[in-house]
Amino acid sequence: MTTEHGRVNQKRRTYNAILTIAATIGNPAEAVPTRPGLRFGLIDxxxxxxxTRLNDDDPLLTALKRDLAVVIAAESLFCLVDQCGLAPEEAITSVVHTATTLTSAAVRELKARNRKR
Structure with missing residues (x-):
């Protein structure tokens, strides 16, 4: 069971992380020359x-990775929280839903492509 103190600390840590990321986005000249692409390793x-069923250069796989990179991003969460007014937990749920929708569409496309062969 999470205490009120624990919730406040978690919100403070989340807020500080968001501010740190936002400062990097807002001041790219002061940031690391190339932002780390941690999301790409997670997506892979x-x-x-x-x-494993596709070639690394398969256009479907390449497009899905690119599409997921847009969704699995701090900027996506900022938009959902700041502009859409979602709570952080709701924003995460929305990102997961969107990523699942994109992946399901790619799987359907792969199945349709395989039926044509």
């Missing part, structure tokens, strides 16, 4: 079982 890991 998540798609690894499915990607």
């Amino acid at each position: 890991h998540a798609l690894a079982p499915w990607a």
